[in-house]
Amino acid sequence: MSALVAMFKHKASHELSDNGFDELINLVRDMLPDNNTLPNSFYKMKKLVNTFDLGYEKIHACLNDCCLYRKEFEHAELCPKCVARDGKLKNGQKKIQKNIPAKVLRYxxxxxxxxxxxxxxxxxxxxxxxxxxxxxxxxxxxxxxxxxxxxxxxxxxxxxxxxxxxxxxxxxxxxxxxxxxxxxxxxxxxxxxxxxxxxxxxxxxxxxxxxxxxxxxxxxxxxxxxxxxxxxxxxxxxxxxxxxxxxxxxxxxxxxxxxxxxxxxxxxxxxxLSGWPVKGKFACPICRESICSLWLKHGRKFAYMGHRKFLTFDHPFRMKKSWFNGHIEHGIRPQIKNGEEDFIEVDKITNDWGKSEKRKRKKNTTQSNVTWKKRSIFFNLPY
Structure with missing residues (x-):
């Protein structure tokens, strides 16, 4: 088994074709003593490795990342959201090749x-x-x-x-x-x-x-x-x-x-992974709705202030106006929410997977604003 794994690694590292790998296997077999147990082809090697459950599942995915073709969509030919076909266009052809998936997930x-x-x-x-x-x-x-x-x-x-x-x-x-x-x-x-x-x-x-x-x-x-x-x-x-x-x-x-x-x-x-926006006005997962964000007009990006509220109340930096934003800091550090509070917020959301809504956003600015409101509700933020 260790020899098989080493040879598989060699094949992947040097991008050997199946025929080239078969020739390599036969060369190694000729150098070994008679009656050796090394398989004589790439196909037999894969068959032996699969008996140890060392393989993986190939799951077709939608070209636009809407869904995986598994469970109720295992035999579907069209994506239920964006109506994209489960196939890939070959160069110079207009017909979709069904046996060549557009995207594949390996599990x-x-x-x-x-x-x-x-x-x-x-x-x-x-x-x-x-x-x-x-x-x-x-x-x-x-x-x-x-x-x-x-x-x-x-x-x-x-x-x-x-x-x-x-x-x-x-x-x-x-x-x-x-x-x-x-x-x-x-x-x-x-x-x-x-x-x-x-x-x-x-x-x-x-x-x-x-x-x-x-x-x-x-x-x-x-x-x-x-x-x-x-x-x-x-x-x-x-x-x-x-x-x-x-x-x-x-x-x-x-x-x-x-x-x-x-x-x-x-x-x-x-x-x-979390769904929290890590850029923009509410980018801090700790401060959340109490974040001190400032839009820089000429820099055209957000700056995040208010870090002095995490200091103790008698810290001298709280009184230094000229060193920071010109104000004395009287704020207190935000309270970190626990997992149960986060779950209650998330439980109110009805997720609508797929790209159909995202395609509409490109044509309709109002739809984009509505989508951001839904995203803000996810984190219980003002919008």
Whole structure:
């Protein structure tokens, strides 16, 4: 298996064709002793790897990022929102090729991988590391020592009672896979981190779980939630019902549950994942409606003032008018909302997915204003 993985990596790194890869395999087979078990073709290699559930699901996506062709839309030929066809135009042709999807999402299911991890004795033992390695000197050396971990233990004691239950972190960001600054091609990997493991392993590249690969000529931007749907379905299943798994250490079956603790990304990706506007008048997710934003007429952009309200009331900077905006600061720091308050605001919103409304905005300025009002309601902001 290690030889197969190394050869697959070589094929991908040097962009070998299938025929060229077959020739390479036969060269290696000729150098090995007789009766070796190395497959003699690329097709047989893929077939062997697929028996270990190491493959991925190819899900067709709408050209305009409206939806994924899965579940009730699996056999649809037209997008239910923008009426775009599930196909790609070839150069010099006007007919859409149905067998060539316009955009493809690659999803690597996480549940089969978790089953394999609990089937390996060493890995299954490491997944219990968090149960008895908490720091005793109040210093944070691992997420198990954090306040978030303790809050989860207090709020869901049944979940915390079994150390095998998985606690995950999600990280995503876009990059250019061709290392060419002029290329418009974009690739967005979505990676999961298992925090049950010890610090030297949980952030190693062997332990990072690639769950989604969003590729295309344009980045998903605010439509990334459409592509996250398969992963969210699996995470909801692991949280609500759990999945029965065999534990090789105890030689018994147990119900595994998983929880997403937090997400890791830069500020623009934070706006894509959360829906919060990270630019413009209400760009601060902490201050929200109490933000002190100022439009610079000649610079044609917003500047954000009012940071002195986070200082103590007796701080001398509060009285320095000439150093800042010409006013004494009497404001107080805003109160940070918790997850329940955010959920109540979000629960009032009726989402209308797709690009049909966005296309109308280009022709109608009034429609654009209405859309911004809907977006403002999402965050309970004045508009």
């Amino acid at each position: 690597f299911p996480i549940i089969p991988r978790l089953k394999r991890m609990f089937g390996i004795y060493e890995m299954s033992t490491q997944l219990r590391w968090n149960s008895n390695n908490k720091s005793s000197d109040s210093k944070i050396r691992h997420p198990v020592d954090s306040l978030s971990w303790e809050m989860i233990n207090r709020r869901w004691p049944d979940f915390a009672s079994d150390p095998r239950n998985i606690r995950l972190g999600l990280a995503t960001d876009g990059f250019n896979p061709f290392k060419d600054l002029s290329s418009k091609y974009s690739c967005w990997p979505v990676i999961l981190t298992i925090y049950n493991l010890l610090p030297s392993i949980c952030m190693s590249k062997e332990s990072l779980m690639l769950s989604l690969l969003i590729s295309g000529p344009k980045h998903p931007s605010n439509d990334i939630d459409v592509y996250l749907a398969p992963l969210i379905d699996d995470l909801m299943l692991l949280w609500n019902d759990g999945v029965d798994m065999y534990d090789v250490v105890t030689k018994s079956t147990f119900n595994l549950k998983a929880l997403l603790m937090w997400t890791i990304h830069d500020f623009p990706a934070f706006g894509n």
